[in-house]
Amino acid sequence: MNDESKDSVAYSPLLLEYVDSESAAMFQEMVAAGDLSSPLLTCYAALQSELPEGERVCVRVVGTGNLVQSVNDRESREGHPFRIERGDGIVAAKTMPMDSEGTVDILLPTYVFSIEGVGSGSDTDLSLLLHTAAHEVVHARHHLLGTGPFDTCERGDFEWARLQFVAMAGEQLKEHVAETISGAKYPPAGISMKTLASTFDAFWREVSSGLKALPEGDPNRYGDAAYLCLNALHVVWKVLAYYAAEFRANDEITALPRELENDPGWRAMVGDWWPRYTTLLLRVPATVEVDISATDAVVLELAGLLQDWARSLGFDAEDRAEGGYFSTRHWPI
Numbered sequence: 602m603n604d605e606s607k608d609s610v611a612y613s614p615l616l617l618e619y620v621d622s623e624s625a626a627m628f629q630e631m632v633a634a635g636d637l638s639s640p641l642l643t644c645y646a647a648l649q650s651e652l653p654e655g656e657r658v659c660v661r662v663v664g665t666g667n668l669v670q671s672v673n674d675r676e677s678r679e680g681h682p683f684r685i686e687r688g689d690g691i692v693a694a695k696t697m698p699m700d701s702e703g704t705v706d707i708l709l710p711t712y713v714f715s716i717e718g719v720g721s722g723s724d725t726d727l728s729l730l731l732h733t734a735a736h737e738v739v740h741a742r743h744h745l746l747g748t749g750p751f752d753t754c755e756r757g758d759f760e761w762a763r764l765q766f767v768a769m770a771g772e773q774l775k776e777h778v779a780e781t782i783s784g785a786k787y788p789p790a791g792i793s794m795k796t797l798a799s800t801f802d803a804f805w806r807e808v809s810s811g812l813k814a815l816p817e818g819d820p821n822r823y824g825d826a827a828y829l830c831l832n833a834l835h836v837v838w839k840v841l842a843y844y845a846a847e848f849r850a851n852d853e854i855t856a857l858p859r860e861l862e863n864d865p866g867w868r869a870m871v872g873d874w875w876p877r878y879t880t881l882l883l884r885v886p887a888t889v890e891v892d893i894s895a896t897d898a899v900v901l902e903l904a905g906l907l908q909d910w911a912r913s914l915g916f917d918a919e920d921r922a923e924g925g926y927f928s929t930r931h932w933p934i
């Protein structure tokens with residue numbers, strides 16, 4: 602092999618932001634020495650091996666000391682700035698939509714993907730890093746398609762409540778597909794029954810304390826209550842979309858663990874919705890290529906299911922002749 606062909610191999614740019622100069626200098630030394638003991642570099646290397654060479658240059662890998670700030674620098678979220686939402690066991694990396702120059706940024710928080718080797722080295726950490734890289738690569742490649750494959754909410758004129766559910770359904774499907782593809786190659790850490798139980802507990806805690814904290818007489822009170830409850834539901838559903846990926850094999854969802862089916866928390870929050878939910882998830886193939894119209898049809902159907910599911914849990918968001926309506930039986934007035 603001559604030098605020319607060696608030079609022609611393309612890699613993604615690797616950047617750091619919101620990182621102090623001392624850590625940045627240390628990181629540079631590790632890069633120069635080819636020292637892969639840094640989780641950030643291990644993940645970078647995994648991202649490169651997962652990305653087709655022709656797509657690498659369109660993806661930037663960004664190690665950030667402030668994930669929230671890095672996300673908010675890149676998009677405006679209309680009054681609802683990005684917060685970190687995740688269930689236990691799900692690593693908080695974030696892939697941003699394609700920018701106007703056709704670049705997709707994968708953000709890796711340095712408190713998880715530490716610059717120095719702390720926390721790395723165990724087999725679990727390594728497989729989690731590989732899994733996360735494979736997961737984010739699916740997001741990046743979906744964004745690079747440039748067709749907004751799961752952005753059904755942007756392809757229609759939806760009223761308020763419908764828009765919320767269509768947006769949530771699209772995102773859950775997007776996560777489910779990414780997790781299914783990455784999980785087939787690198788098994789995830791796995792969501793335990795304990796994690797599910799704490800996800801459900803956290804949901805009820807967040808809803809009840811959040812609703813209580815809403816100031817009396819605030820004109821945005823209803824909107825804030827709706828956003829709070831729907832967002833909390835969405836966090837639970839995303840965990841379930843991940844969980845479903847663990848059970849998806851050969852276009853089937855395998856049976857749940859017996860003890861889970863009898864678990865009171867599961868039965869109260871999920872129960873009979875599970876087979877209906879996963880049947881819809883299964884209708885979208887776990888591939889990078891996406892048939893937009895077929896996916897949109899599933900997203901719309903899933904949105905209806907989520908709305909019914911929310912109502913059954915006591916959260917009623919709907920569109921009425923006079924406009925968007927929200928009420929919840931968990932919020933006595």
Ligand SMILES: [Zn+2]
Nearest residue numbers: 736740776779
């Ligand atoms: Zn994801």
